[in-house]
Amino acid sequence: MWWFGIGLFIIEVTPDSLQLTAxxxxxxxxxxxxxxxxxxxIIDRTARLKAARIALFLNNFGIALCCVIVIFVFTFRTEIETKLPEQGLLKLCFTLIIILMIFSNVCNLGRTLVMERDWIVEICNRKTDNIATMSATFRFIDLCTNAFAPLLTGQLMTYVSSMYGAVFIGSWNICAFFIEYWLIGMVYGMNPALHSKDSTIYGMNLR
Structure with missing residues (x-):
């Protein structure tokens, strides 16, 4: 939802220019x-559960905070444009949006490395066939999400408004965080192999 929505948000807040998008x-x-x-x-030097939960927190709440700024710009665009000379406050908001988007994407990269390159390998006991099967399942879920999430978000933004689309995406990320946080802990508790970090994402010994 975020990857789909943020492109539309950027275009809507700067409809006369693609500079911000570029x-x-x-x-x-x-x-x-x-x-x-x-x-x-950083992930290699951090305990598995801690790394996964920190990456999750920073990613989800980074997106939520970015949505708050987008909503702020949508709501008070006229006032923001006149607060500082040469639309200084508006440019500051755009800068914060870009920084938070990049920050969230970097955190999402960390979460992907933790889950798909490390946890799956250990959960499958390093068996190639099991790793391939679980990785394929992850990819199927990911592709389904990429197909249906933009559809849902697009309908909301089309028939309601882009601002409410930002509200929905931000709220979803906050709610999803608590569910994902609990699920990560449950998976970690069910798999003793994850408790010992003898290996890294790249299959190299840390000790």
């Missing part, structure tokens, strides 16, 4: 390229 795309790609190794190193 800045976001360039900055996001550069940040993921430069920070991916650092994120992997």
């Amino acid at each position: 800045i976001y795309g360039f900055s996001n790609g550069g940040a993921l390229l430069l920070l991916s190794t650092l994120v992997g190193d």
